[in-house]
Amino acid sequence: MTLSKLPYKGTRDLFPSEKRVQNFLFEKMHTTAQLFGYEPYDGPLLEEVDLYRAKSGEELVNEQIYRFIDRGEREVAIRPEMTPTLARMVAQINREAPRPIRWYAIPNLMRYERPQKGRLREHWQFNVDIFGGKENLAEFEIFSLAITLLQSFGANASHFEILVNHRKLVDCLLKDKMKLSDEVALKLCKLLDRYKKLPEAAFLEQLNVFNLSKDQEGLFLEYLKLNSFENLQLFLDAHQIGSAVWDFKTFFQMAKEFELTSYLHYDPTIVRGLDYYTGIVFEIFDKHPDNRRALCGGGAYDRLLEIFGEKPLPGVGLGLGDVTLKDFLQSHGLLPDMSRPTNDILLTFQLDGGMAPTMRLAQALRAQGVRVLTTLEALKLNKIFPLAEKRGAKCVSILDDQELIANKVAIKNLKTAQQVTFDLHDLGAITKFIMD
Amino acid sequence: MTLSKLPYKGTRDLFPSEKRVQNFLFEKMHTTAQLFGYEPYDGPLLEEVDLYRAKSGEELVNEQIYRFIDRGEREVAIRPEMTPTLARMVAQINREAPRPIRWYAIPNLMRYERPQKGRLREHWQFNVDIFGGKENLAEFEIFSLAITLLQSFGANASHFEILVNHRKLVDCLLKDKMKLSDEVALKLCKLLDRYKKLPEAAFLEQLNVFNLSKDQEGLFLEYLKLNSFENLQLFLDAHQIGSAVWDFKTFFQMAKEFELTSYLHYDPTIVRGLDYYTGIVFEIFDKHPDNRRALCGGGAYDRLLEIFGEKPLPGVGLGLGDVTLKDFLQSHGLLPDMSRPTNDILLTFQLDGGMAPTMRLAQALRAQGVRVLTTLEALKLNKIFPLAEKRGAKCVSILDDQELIANKVAIKNLKTAQQVTFDLHDLGAITKFIMD
Numbered sequence: 001m002t003l004s005k006l007p008y009k010g011t012r013d014l015f016p017s018e019k020r021v022q023n024f025l026f027e028k029m030h031t032t033a034q035l036f037g038y039e040p041y042d043g044p045l046l047e048e049v050d051l052y053r054a055k056s057g058e059e060l061v062n063e064q065i066y067r068f069i070d071r072g073e074r075e076v077a078i079r080p081e082m083t084p085t086l087a088r089m090v091a092q093i094n095r096e097a098p099r100p101i102r103w104y105a106i107p108n109l110m111r112y113e114r115p116q117k118g119r120l121r122e123h124w125q126f127n128v129d130i131f132g133g134k135e136n137l138a139e140f141e142i143f144s145l146a147i148t149l150l151q152s153f154g155a156n157a158s159h160f161e162i163l164v165n166h167r168k169l170v171d172c173l174l175k176d177k178m179k180l181s182d183e184v185a186l187k188l189c190k191l192l193d194r195y196k197k198l199p200e201a202a203f204l205e206q207l208n209v210f211n212l213s214k215d216q217e218g219l220f221l222e223y224l225k226l227n228s229f230e231n232l233q234l235f236l237d238a239h240q241i242g243s244a245v246w247d248f249k250t251f252f253q254m255a256k257e258f259e260l261t262s263y264l265h266y267d268p269t270i271v272r273g274l275d276y277y278t279g280i281v282f283e284i285f286d287k288h289p290d291n292r293r294a295l296c297g298g299g300a301y302d303r304l305l306e307i308f309g310e311k312p313l314p315g316v317g318l319g320l321g322d323v324t325l326k327d328f329l330q331s332h333g334l335l336p337d338m339s340r341p342t343n344d345i346l347l348t349f350q351l352d353g354g355m356a357p358t359m360r361l362a363q364a365l366r367a368q369g370v371r372v373l374t375t376l377e378a379l380k381l382n383k384i385f386p387l388a389e390k391r392g393a394k395c396v397s398i399l400d401d402q403e404l405i406a407n408k409v410a411i412k413n414l415k416t417a418q419q420v421t422f423d424l425h426d427l428g429a430i431t432k433f434i435m436d
Numbered sequence: 437m438t439l440s441k442l443p444y445k446g447t448r449d450l451f452p453s454e455k456r457v458q459n460f461l462f463e464k465m466h467t468t469a470q471l472f473g474y475e476p477y478d479g480p481l482l483e484e485v486d487l488y489r490a491k492s493g494e495e496l497v498n499e500q501i502y503r504f505i506d507r508g509e510r511e512v513a514i515r516p517e518m519t520p521t522l523a524r525m526v527a528q529i530n531r532e533a534p535r536p537i538r539w540y541a542i543p544n545l546m547r548y549e550r551p552q553k554g555r556l557r558e559h560w561q562f563n564v565d566i567f568g569g570k571e572n573l574a575e576f577e578i579f580s581l582a583i584t585l586l587q588s589f590g591a592n593a594s595h596f597e598i599l600v601n602h603r604k605l606v607d608c609l610l611k612d613k614m615k616l617s618d619e620v621a622l623k624l625c626k627l628l629d630r631y632k633k634l635p636e637a638a639f640l641e642q643l644n645v646f647n648l649s650k651d652q653e654g655l656f657l658e659y660l661k662l663n664s665f666e667n668l669q670l671f672l673d674a675h676q677i678g679s680a681v682w683d684f685k686t687f688f689q690m691a692k693e694f695e696l697t698s699y700l701h702y703d704p705t706i707v708r709g710l711d712y713y714t715g716i717v718f719e720i721f722d723k724h725p726d727n728r729r730a731l732c733g734g735g736a737y738d739r740l741l742e743i744f745g746e747k748p749l750p751g752v753g754l755g756l757g758d759v760t761l762k763d764f765l766q767s768h769g770l771l772p773d774m775s776r777p778t779n780d781i782l783l784t785f786q787l788d789g790g791m792a793p794t795m796r797l798a799q800a801l802r803a804q805g806v807r808v809l810t811t812l813e814a815l816k817l818n819k820i821f822p823l824a825e826k827r828g829a830k831c832v833s834i835l836d837d838q839e840l841i842a843n844k845v846a847i848k849n850l851k852t853a854q855q856v857t858f859d860l861h862d863l864g865a866i867t868k869f870i871m872d
Contacts, residue, residue: 002743002744002745003484003486003487003490003524003743003744004484004524004744005524005525005527005528005744007479007480007483007524008480008482008483008484008510008512009508009510011479011480011481011482012479012480013477013479013480013521013524013525013528014477014478014479015477015525015529016475016476016477016539019475019476019477019478019541020475020476022478023466023476030459034807035802035805035806035807035808036802036807036808036809037777037779037807037808037809037810037827039452039455039456039777040452040455040456040459041449041450041451041452041455042450042455042458043443043447043448043449043450044443044444044447044448044449044558045447045481045514045544045546045558046444046447046502046546046558047443047444048439048440048444050439051439054439066482066504066506068502068504068505070502070548071548072445074444074445076444078481078514088439088441088443088449089441089449089451091441092441092449093451098823098826100812102809103452105455108481108544110481110482112506112507122480122481122482133812134812134813137791137812137813138812140795141810141812144799148799148802148803257792257795257796258792258795258796258799259796307438307439308438308439308440308441309438341473341475343473355573356693356694359576359693359694360693360694360695363580363584363694366471366472366584367584369471370471371470371471371472371473372471372472372473373472373473373538374473374577376536376569376570376573376574376577377570377573387534390534391473
């Protein structure tokens with residue numbers, strides 16, 4: 001029987017050229033989180049399904065989750081998102097932990113969905129959350145962190161924007177102003193969530209199914225047209241939607257103080273699919289015309305800990321996937337070429353007798369922090385240079401009979417073309433030459 | 437309904453103090469792999485069960501694997517080990533990739549087993565493999581890499597040893613010399629694997645079940661007593677087990693040349709449970725009397741690619757788990773205290789008016805690479821220092837009415853107790869003071 005060489009549907013084999021890119025993304029995530037004082041955490045790959053049933057919403061549990069019964073008759077799921085695990089962990093230390101709690105993680109997650117651009121069944125997601133922070137300040141810290149991360153790749157306000165909305169505003173509009181029932185409001189909310197993915201005609205057709213009255217539809221379409229914070233302010237005033245729903249004036253004032261207005265835009269269609277958001281919700285959107293999609297989403301939630309019998313603790317978080325981030329960077333030419341490895345030196349020998357001294361030199365150099373690639377057999381001179389190029393080696397060594405007899409080694413820097421012959425035991429000088 | 441706060445059985449919630457330790461282990465793994473020119477890779481969390489059925493052995497597939505049927509009727513498993521995925525990936529690039537192929541990964545893996553010390557249902561494992569390397573040289577490179585990793589934590593030959601055996605030698609003994617059938621040989625092999633875990637009497641009792649003849653048992657017990665390379669040499673000579681089985685003389689000669697004899701020891705009970713090994717097999721054993729267990733295992737394999745219709749390609753690999761590594765380091769006091777975070781500065785303000793300038797200073801400092809933790813509300817002077825200590829901050833800032841009026845900020849280094857007042861906009865001087 002011959003087995004398939006291909007990975008499971010919707011997942012990736014990360015060969016070195018791709019894994020180097022992913023590691024590059026991960027390193028920037030770690031560095032950025034640490035710049036903001038966020039502490040790392042991680043949780044289990046499997047959780048009991050009840051955890052998601054309680055918090056993630058029916059759609060995710062019924063259709064998108066990998067779940068099964070384990071040998072101990074527990075109903076478990078591969079984590080499709082990190083927030084429920086985070087909530088479970090924070091519930092454990094909630095009572096004694098000083099505020100705010102600032103945590104981040106980069107877990108691998110799985111969702112059962114039809115693979116498409118930017119959506120795979122398995123991806124890694126940068127999760128950043130702050131609990132117990134002051135309202136607005138916590139939100140702006142999360143925005144700043146996301147912007148700092150994207151800036152670290154060379155991106156700026158010409159490449160991406162943060163589209164913002166508020167769950168309470170949507171709730172107030174649908175329930176208090178349009179007088180829809182909870183059930184109908186939820187359905188309309190889901191339609192709102194798909195607004196950007198549907199052609200205008202298809203959206204209107206689906207809206208028709210709701211059989212809204214003329215007043216209801218008028219209000220909804222007026223809301224849908226809001227495309228700036230200035231418009232929003234007029235709308236809030238006209239319909240007497242006050243600061244209890246969204247303390248919008250403070251929010252906008254702080255956006256100015258923090259110099260974030262060039263990144264932040266109001267978008268009435270941002271609602272986020274997950275059931276737990278209760279305040280600000282946002283998506284970071286790619287501005288590139290070929291990649292108009294969200295690369296990051298998040299928002300504020302109040303009651304994530306309630307299911308564990310804990311008091312409400314306000315939190316704000318974001319999730320940013322490695323696939324969507326990579327697509328974003330690629331679409332703007334912001335991803336460096338990582339198709340080749342990098343090594344400090346390719347250590348070679350031309351005669352079998354050179355093997356043992358080469359291996360000892362390799363070990364000695366590694367102890368100095370030099371990244372040494374060795375050949376495991378004698379290599380002819382004319383083969384050294386193409387191999388060094390392929391393996392991204394900065395220097396090569398030559399150890400032929402001449403050098404062997406004299407206990408020497410010749411080392412050439414391929415960038416400067418400088419070649420120097422060293423005593424085999426002069427580790428300091430060799431290291432300095434390679435690392436300079 | 438109140439949900440449990442505890443993680444799924446046999447898995448870990450990694451709170452920041454534990455996750456910092458894991459990240460510390462991961463960083464050393466990355467660094468060491470790169471010192472040897474190994475390239476990173478990763479594969480999917482799920483694989484089709486047939487992959488493990490073909491290579492990992494029946495015990496693993498039947499008893500230890502998390503498997504289920506997905507919504508597309510595929511029989512899939514959460515990866516219990518990385519080697520089969522690695523083999524599948526190498527099979528894809530085998531024909532064009534230059535030799536040797538040197539790859540490493542640090543995947544999370546799951547096995548269904550009874551949780552006990554050093555064995556959890558989920559762990560992370562450092563996997564290092566070399567394909568197409570010259571025999572013995574490839575093995576010694578893997579040994580050197582493992583030793584270099586453990587040395588980077590401060591460990592040496594007084595803390596651990598590498599116990600070595602050879603699969604062909606065991607095969608030759610059981611089948612050619614003792615004349616056991618394949619099936620009986622396999623069972624005796626499994627008993628050998630458990631030798632160290634069983635009390636002597638229990639081992640002998642289980643050996644009795646095999647009903648060995650006097651000659652067979654004599655030979656087996658003679659083999660079991662081998663406890664050094666010198667003993668082994670005598671045994672190989674006495675029973676005319678030649679270099680076709682194990683080119684032991686070359687192996688031993690190279691161990692001397694590479695100065696590895698203080699780490700390497702012969703152990704007749706090392707066989708490794710997984711079915712794919714065909715050559716050298718080894719385990720790295722903790723020498724601490726309280727933690728006599730393997731923290732790493734590996735070996736050489738020839739035919740991993742055959743199931744994909746590819747020609748044999750010799751490989752050598754190791755797997756080292758994060759749980760066993762941590763236990764090892766802890767048992768020898770080699771794990772630094774990471775219970776607290778580290779931050780460069782805790783940026784605080786004493787009056788509400790200090791918030792906006794503080795947030796702007798925070799962003800400016802982060803752009804210089806300073807790790808800045810801010811408070812999200814005004815903090816009284818006497819609360820700064822205990823908080824800074826708890827959060828591992830090297831410096832703190834003071835921004836009271838005096839400073840606010842003058843557009844200044846006072847910064848104190850908590851280690852040196854030096855305190856200097858800076859102009860709020862003198863970013864260079866502030867950064868230098870904090871980072872010095």
